[in-house]
Amino acid sequence: MTNITRFFAGSAIGVVVGVSTVSAQAPIRTALVTMPADSQQERPRAVDHGDWYYTRLSIHRLGSYAMFPLFVTEYLLGEQLLDEDGSEGSTGAHTLVAGGIGVLFGVNTVTGLWNLWDARHDEGAARRYLHAGLLLAADAGFFWTALSAEDPEGSASGAERHRNIALGSMGLSAVGTVMMWLWK
Numbered sequence: 001m002t003n004i005t006r007f008f009a010g011s012a013i014g015v016v017v018g019v020s021t022v023s024a025q026a027p028i029r030t031a032l033v034t035m036p037a038d039s040q041q042e043r044p045r046a047v048d049h050g051d052w053y054y055t056r057l058s059i060h061r062l063g064s065y066a067m068f069p070l071f072v073t074e075y076l077l078g079e080q081l082l083d084e085d086g087s088e089g090s091t092g093a094h095t096l097v098a099g100g101i102g103v104l105f106g107v108n109t110v111t112g113l114w115n116l117w118d119a120r121h122d123e124g125a126a127r128r129y130l131h132a133g134l135l136l137a138a139d140a141g142f143f144w145t146a147l148s149a150e151d152p153e154g155s156a157s158g159a160e161r162h163r164n165i166a167l168g169s170m171g172l173s174a175v176g177t178v179m180m181w182l183w184k
Contacts, residue, residue, distance in 0.1 A: 053118050056111040063108040064177045070101050071170050078163055082156075098146070105139055105173075127183055134176030141169030 077094040084090060116132050119125075145166040148158070 049118060053115055056115050060108055060111040060115065063104050063111075064180070066104060067101075067108075067173065067177060070097060070104065071174075073097050074101060074166070075170075078166070082159055082163070098149075101142065102146070105135075105142055109135070109139055127179070131176045131180050134172050134179075138169045138173035138176065141165060141172060145169060 074094065074097045077090060077097060081087075081090050081094055112132060112135065116128055119128065145162060148162045148165055
């Protein structure tokens with residue numbers, strides 16, 4: 001009589017093969033075959049985020065959609081300032097839109113970093129960390145842009161430096177944003 005029994009012992013799966021006969025004098029042979037526990041694939045963990053995570057995500061996404069129109073407006077106003085040599089209306093509008101970009105980046109930085117922390121154990125962390133790094137570098141670039149806005153001499157080279165820093169920051173944020181839109 002052959003008897004095969006499967007059992008689960010700890011983290012190893014074992015198979016016991018027992019051979020016995022009706023006679024009490026026949027030997028009984030038993031073999032224990034074990035397989036390592038890592039031979040089975042782990043199931044992916046369920047991800048559960050609260051309502052506030054998704055509210056912050058919606059605000060963050062809405063801000064990313066508003067970013068490009070603000071960039072285009074700011075660029076056009078800046079070019080107008082360079083061409084006109086700084087009329088008062090253009091300067092005020094340029095400053096107002098720059099402030100809007102600053103507020104937008106402040107809100108998106110807070111909501112993005114908060115959600116990055118909440119999702120630190122989820123899959124796709126490399127993509128989110130790359131996005132966060134690009135946008136934090138753009139934040140620093142926009143801060144530098146604001147610091148370079150007040151050129152004491154009012155020189156053309158100072159204005160061009162201000163524009164180049166702003167364009168570099170816009171480029172970094174555009175790459176980081178489009179990356180998240182396309183790479184899901």
